Amino acid sequence: MQNITIIGAGLAGSLLSIYLAKKDYGVNVYERRPDMRKAKISAGKSINLALSTRGIHALKEVGLYDEIKKISIPMYGRMIHSLDGSTSLQPYGKDMSEYINSVSRGELNKMLMDLAEEFPSVKFHFNMPCTSINMDKNEIYFRNDETGNAETIKSDITIATDGATSPVRMEMLKIPRFDFKQEYENYGYKELHIPPDANGHFRMETNALHIWPRGSFMLIALPNMDGSFTCTLFLAYDKSLGGENSFENLNSKEKIQGFFEKNFPDAIELMPELLNDFVSNPTGTLITVKCYPWCIEGKLALLGDSAHAIVPFFGQGMNAAFEDCTYLNECIDKFPGEWQKIFSNYQQLRKVNTDAIADLAQENFVEMRDLVADARFQLKKKIESVLFKKYPEIFIPKYTMVTFLRVPYSVALERGRIQETILHELIEGINKPEETDLKKADDLVKRMLTRLEIIS
Numbered sequence: 001m002q003n004i005t006i007i008g009a010g011l012a013g014s015l016l017s018i019y020l021a022k023k024d025y026g027v028n029v030y031e032r033r034p035d036m037r038k039a040k041i042s043a044g045k046s047i048n049l050a051l052s053t054r055g056i057h058a059l060k061e062v063g064l065y066d067e068i069k070k071i072s073i074p075m076y077g078r079m080i081h082s083l084d085g086s087t088s089l090q091p092y093g094k095d096m097s098e099y100i101n102s103v104s105r106g107e108l109n110k111m112l113m114d115l116a117e118e119f120p121s122v123k124f125h126f127n128m129p130c131t132s133i134n135m136d137k138n139e140i141y142f143r144n145d146e147t148g149n150a151e152t153i154k155s156d157i158t159i160a161t162d163g164a165t166s167p168v169r170m171e172m173l174k175i176p177r178f179d180f181k182q183e184y185e186n187y188g189y190k191e192l193h194i195p196p197d198a199n200g201h202f203r204m205e206t207n208a209l210h211i212w213p214r215g216s217f218m219l220i221a222l223p224n225m226d227g228s229f230t231c232t233l234f235l236a237y238d239k240s241l242g243g244e245n246s247f248e249n250l251n252s253k254e255k256i257q258g259f260f261e262k263n264f265p266d267a268i269e270l271m272p273e274l275l276n277d278f279v280s281n282p283t284g285t286l287i288t289v290k291c292y293p294w295c296i297e298g299k300l301a302l303l304g305d306s307a308h309a310i311v312p313f314f315g316q317g318m319n320a321a322f323e324d325c326t327y328l329n330e331c332i333d334k335f336p337g338e339w340q341k342i343f344s345n346y347q348q349l350r351k352v353n354t355d356a357i358a359d360l361a362q363e364n365f366v367e368m369r370d371l372v373a374d375a376r377f378q379l380k381k382k383i384e385s386v387l388f389k390k391y392p393e394i395f396i397p398k399y400t401m402v403t404f405l406r407v408p409y410s411v412a413l414e415r416g417r418i419q420e421t422i423l424h425e426l427i428e429g430i431n432k433p434e435e436t437d438l439k440k441a442d443d444l445v446k447r448m449l450t451r452l453e454i455i456s
């Protein structure tokens with residue numbers, strides 16, 4: 001069997017190495033950081049993540065889901081925290097069988113690496129940042145951070161899972177007609193912490209994703225296995241966009257304290273280390289990357305964030321990266337050993353869909369930070385669930401298609417837009433879901449939508 005080189009042992013690279021090892025490929029995975037199972041390093045980006053159906057499907061395919069389930073906390077809905085301290089739960093799914101899962105990025109990454117290493121054909125090489133590539137010579141260049149030496153590796157098949165700022169993708173910019181677009185949000189994020197209470201218990205509802213929507217900014221919190229919550233504040237960087245509600249303005253402990261007292265009075269009580277956390281934790285950036293092509297002949301392909309970084313507001317970046325692995329695996333089955341066909345089919349199947357989830361994720365930011373607190377939006381959600389019950393195979397909420405089904409993201413985007421038009425027509429002039437004109441709804445649904453093809 002051919003040997004395959006993977007660059008980046010993050011979530012996607014580690015998972016992909018298992019898929020490939022199961023097919024008897026020899027796999028060398030090169031990672032720029034030390035081994036996170038030995039060194040005490042941050043897993044990078046967010047501490048915990050929402051894992052849903054697409055990611056779960058991939059974990060089941062490699063046989064790891066039962067183990068991951070043990071470190072996952074189900075979240076059945078959004079717990080909305082109003083300014084007056086009142087809370088209300090907006091369920092994510094049709095019933096308790098539909099939920100998303102809070103999981104630790106670090107633990108998940110370590111478990112993926114552990115499973116990968118059970119295959120003798122997989123070898124991880126840590127402290128090895130890739131510095132450049134030369135696909136004419138099939139060579140990849142690394143800096144060995146342990147020895148300080150440069151190293152060159154010959155590789156016939158390379159898959160770059162080196163994340164949103166992918167150095168390999170940067171090298172691909174040299175290819176004629178390589179399309180590349182990156183878009184930074186004028187918003188950053190800051191991770192904060194709600195520790196468990198004195199008895200080690202959660203200090204808020206455990207099985208929910210907490211949101212404090214405040215119009216142009218928001219705070220969210222996901223539960224961890226140790227009884228704590230990781231909170232993330234999403235806020236404008238610049239005063240020019242956010243005014244006093246911006247990272248630029250929160251430049252003293254007094255201002256930070258004042259901002260939280262004013263906007264999150266119920267959360268501040270639960271965050272004894274708020275000021276220290278705020279000052280010492282970095283402010284993360286939010287980027288969307290679209291590029292094309294994702295591959296060079298049958299020699300190299302991008303996968304995961306390196307091909308399509310998205311903003312985190314639909315909780316789909318990792319899920320989409322894991323779904324890339326599922327699709328690449330299917331292409332390997334379909335065209336055994338024919339890597340040019342494998343890569344070009346994989347790219348064709350995925351590109352349109354990852355473009356779609358990038359757009360969906362950007363749109364969802366407004367929904368999360370603003371609309372969830374809006375009475376008309378809530379009414380629209382209720383009408384949506386009436387229609388979902390009445391037409392369970394036709395009118396399926398966008399959130400459900402993205403999160404609980406494996407419907408292609410592009411289909412979810414397109415049908416979501418049509419459904420939005422239908423809801424827009426139905427909500428006009430009414431104040432309660434019971435007032436929905438069901439005859440008009442029937443006409444619109446049957447005229448504008450067809451039965452949805454579900455992928456199991």
Ligand SMILES: Cc1cc2nc3c(=O)[nH]c(=O)nc-3n(C[C@H](O)[C@H](O)[C@H](O)COP(=O)(O)OP(=O)(O)OC[C@H]3O[C@@H](n4cnc5c(N)ncnc54)[C@H](O)[C@@H]3O)c2cc1C
Nearest residue numbers: 008010011012032050130162163304305315316317318319
């Ligand atoms: C705040 C935030 C919240 C998020 N929440 C969610 C969520 O709830 N659900 C969800 O599905 N997704 C979420 N995501 C997205 C998710 O984190 C990413 O989509 C996911 O990590 C992508 O996996 P990846 O393996 O492609 O990239 P990464 O996880 O970034 O891994 C890339 C790896 O490559 C390594 N690397 C980089 N450069 C080099 C180099 N030169 N040489 C060798 N190795 C290199 C890195 O060290 C890293 O290990 C969130 C992202 C953010 C920022």
